[in-house]
Amino acid sequence: MSKISVKDLNLYYGDFQALKNINLNIEEKKVTALIGPSGCGKSTFLRTLNRMNDLIDGVKTEGYLHLEDQDIYRSDVDVVALRRRVGMVFQKPNPFPKSIYENVVYGPRRYGIKEKKQLDEIVERSLKEAALWDEAKDRLHKSALGLSGGQQQRLCIARALAMRPEVILMDEPTSALDPIATSKIEDLIETLKENYTIVIVTHSMQQAARISDKTAFFLMGEMIEFDDTSKIFTAPRDQRTEDYVTGRFG
Numbered sequence: 001m002s003k004i005s006v007k008d009l010n011l012y013y014g015d016f017q018a019l020k021n022i023n024l025n026i027e028e029k030k031v032t033a034l035i036g037p038s039g040c041g042k043s044t045f046l047r048t049l050n051r052m053n054d055l056i057d058g059v060k061t062e063g064y065l066h067l068e069d070q071d072i073y074r075s076d077v078d079v080v081a082l083r084r085r086v087g088m089v090f091q092k093p094n095p096f097p098k099s100i101y102e103n104v105v106y107g108p109r110r111y112g113i114k115e116k117k118q119l120d121e122i123v124e125r126s127l128k129e130a131a132l133w134d135e136a137k138d139r140l141h142k143s144a145l146g147l148s149g150g151q152q153q154r155l156c157i158a159r160a161l162a163m164r165p166e167v168i169l170m171d172e173p174t175s176a177l178d179p180i181a182t183s184k185i186e187d188l189i190e191t192l193k194e195n196y197t198i199v200i201v202t203h204s205m206q207q208a209a210r211i212s213d214k215t216a217f218f219l220m221g222e223m224i225e226f227d228d229t230s231k232i233f234t235a236p237r238d239q240r241t242e243d244y245v246t247g248r249f250g
């Protein structure tokens with residue numbers, strides 16, 4: 001079933017067209033990877049899905065993007081509520097300089113949840129879901145900045161999960177991490193897809209091949225090919241995809 005449908009999407013930064021006529025459906029409870037050489041528009045595309053590009057001056061977005069039956073770009077959309085449904089995790093772990101506990105409850109508190117018992121439950125559930133509970137449970141009120149990079153990134157995932165999103169966007173979530181921390185996040189993504197729809201930008205083709213169900217290959221603002229990940233990596237239809245996945249360019 002498709003969770004997000006994108007039709008005829010164009011995006012401009014001023015006069016520069018960064019996305020050209022993109023069409024694809026993102027399937028529910030699957031991992032969709034976005035791959036392609038630097039500057040091809042992967043992050044830009046990811047950010048269209050929860051309107052993060054709105055924060056950039058001079059951006060113009062055209063086309064139809066639907067989250068189930070909601071038109072993401074309708075002028076009356078409550079963007080804060082949209083980002084609650086479509087959460088995001090960034091390249092560099094960016095916990096707030098607060099305690100682990102306060103990082104997780106930040107969003108729910110802003111939504112008006114005040115009761116301690118309820119907040120405690122959210123913290124436990126989110127940290128468990130992010131596979132960080134065992135490492136964090138005895139230091140919940142210590143600074144998040146004392147965690148390792150990999151733990152910080154799992155905390156950022158927990159912070160996103162605390163809002164009970166439906167979709168999680170991840171922009172190169174492991175590029176700042178060592179191989180062991182990376183592999184923990186990859187295992188986590190595998191578990192999370194049981195309950196969430198995940199879209200991930202990655203520079204690592206091995207990572208895309210390991211963790212994603214679907215892969216979209218972007219080149220200079222166009223989406224060249226979108227298919228089952230196994231197909232993209234073993235029998236792509238387009239020569240440009242083949243050249244990229246076999247390392248002939250990029």
Ligand SMILES: Nc1ncnc2c1ncn2[C@@H]1O[C@H](COP(=O)(O)OP(=O)(O)OP(=O)(O)O)[C@@H](O)[C@H]1O
Nearest residue numbers: 013016018036037038039040041042043044045056
């Ligand atoms: N805020 C901005 N203003 C103007 N141009 C931008 C802006 N952000 C991105 N671009 C341009 O849009 C194009 C796509 O950039 P984007 O960051 O989406 O690519 P990417 O595939 O994610 O690259 P990378 O893998 O290097 O992160 C690039 O040519 C980039 O220079």
